[in-house]
Amino acid sequence: MAKENMYQMCNRHRGKAVMIRTKDGKEHRGIIHHVDNRQVYLQPMNGGRNLGGFGYGYGGYGYRGRGFGLGIALGAIATLAVLPFFFW
Amino acid sequence: MDKTYLSCLAEFGIGGAHPGGLQLTKKLLTDERFDENTVVLDVGCGTGQTAAYLAKEFECQVIAIDNNPLMVEKAKERFVNLQKEINIEVADVQRLSFEKGSIDVILSESVLSFTDPTISIPEITRVLKENGRLFAIEMVLELPLNAEGRREISEFYGLGQIWTVEEWRRAFLASGLAVESIEVPDLEANSHDSETATDFSLSESIDEAFYDILSKHFVLTENYKDHLGVRIFKCMK
Numbered sequence: 069m070a071k072e073n074m075y076q077m078c079n080r081h082r083g084k085a086v087m088i089r090t091k092d093g094k095e096h097r098g099i100i101h102h103v104d105n106r107q108v109y110l111q112p113m114n115g116g117r118n119l120g121g122f123g124y125g126y127g128g129y130g131y132r133g134r135g136f137g138l139g140i141a142l143g144a145i146a147t148l149a150v151l152p153f154f155f156w
Numbered sequence: 157m158d159k160t161y162l163s164c165l166a167e168f169g170i171g172g173a174h175p176g177g178l179q180l181t182k183k184l185l186t187d188e189r190f191d192e193n194t195v196v197l198d199v200g201c202g203t204g205q206t207a208a209y210l211a212k213e214f215e216c217q218v219i220a221i222d223n224n225p226l227m228v229e230k231a232k233e234r235f236v237n238l239q240k241e242i243n244i245e246v247a248d249v250q251r252l253s254f255e256k257g258s259i260d261v262i263l264s265e266s267v268l269s270f271t272d273p274t275i276s277i278p279e280i281t282r283v284l285k286e287n288g289r290l291f292a293i294e295m296v297l298e299l300p301l302n303a304e305g306r307r308e309i310s311e312f313y314g315l316g317q318i319w320t321v322e323e324w325r326r327a328f329l330a331s332g333l334a335v336e337s338i339e340v341p342d343l344e345a346n347s348h349d350s351e352t353a354t355d356f357s358l359s360e361s362i363d364e365a366f367y368d369i370l371s372k373h374f375v376l377t378e379n380y381k382d383h384l385g386v387r388i389f390k391c392m393k
Contacts, residue, residue: 097374099367111367154343154377155165155173156266156295156313 074142078108085151086110090144097151098138107139161313162270164369166226171205174266174293175386176341181206181265183341184291184388190216194260197221199249199280200267204231204242211240219259221247250275254283264292272316273324278331281393290333290391293341296321298385305380312376321387333391341388 081100088096088110098110165173172178190196194216198207201220208231211218220242222228228246235242247253249264250271262284268276280290297318301309309318319327321338328335 112371154175155170155177155373156161156175156269 074108074145074148075103075105077148078103078142081148081150085153087149087151088140088145089147090140091146092144096138096140101137105142107141108145109137109139111137159365159369161369161373162224163226164366164373165202166224166230167366168370169203169230171203173202175295176293176343178205178209180293180341180343180388181209181263184293185210185214188214188261190214190261192216195219195258196261196263197254197259197283198263198265199276200264200270201231201244202227202265204234204244206263206265207231207242207244208234208238211235211238211242216261218242219254220244221249221252223248250279252279252283256282257285257288259283260285260288262288262290264290264294266293266295268292269295269315269319270313273319273327277327277333281331281333284393286393288393289336290328290389290393292389292391294324294387294389295319296324296385296387297383299383301380301383305383309376309380309384312372318384324387324389328389328391333393336390336392337388339388339390341386343386 078100082103083100085097085099088098088108090096096110096112098112100108101111102109172181174180176183192215194214196210196214196216196218198210198218198220201207201222204220207218207220210216218240220231221244222231223246225246228244231244235244249267262280264280268280284290295315295318297320301318306318309315317323325335325338
């Protein structure tokens, strides 16, 4: 049931920038690109870690950019928050 | 295509890409009374969200320009279903084709910051009628930046300058505008509301480099949030 709700929530926020915290404590920022019944796929934006030089840290999730981007299991999600966006 | 911050906004088709978004635009225009003879020019119109709002909610004549052809194309798509015609063209606010003293109201929503304001402000002043008004929502330097920070921000956003409130004020005065008010907008009010969260029209074909630009924008916004602020300048010729 919880998984079902998370699916709906992810679907509702497709195309928005979100911050997902997984149950292992990791934070993932990105734009929700796609959702299926197992995973949500983020176009990652894991910014904010490095001052000055810009770097990515995808931890064990590995790949990026191609296809649907970073997949996160729905069952692994602890919290999902829509990120406020600010543009100049 | 150039992989710059501004081309990134165009590629993602981000509507209301200025501090405060459409909410702030609406608030800014709340007390304005335009009639069918009022000519309103939106410089740097982007995807045309503000221009469309003006056309729908006010009696005025609307003109919109942007120097990015992709933005103008997306704005035109937005305007297709409007009852009123909006004159829109690709143009540079630093070299306007309008006649001297021909415009009543000019809106600049985070646009002058991306130009050379020592050129664009006098140019805006030239085309404004006597008693014509300029509403500008622009980036201001709140705290001094070190050389490294200034370079990083300038290079990423493509800025020739990052001005303090006082530097903006002096530039408006120097071109013959009276500065009526300088306000700090309330940007927090709607920032956590999912309904007003920015929507991206993602397409599969967007180059990965644009995601990198968006990410870097996130990082810079966070890192320099105390240094960079926003003001609404209301000026009159």
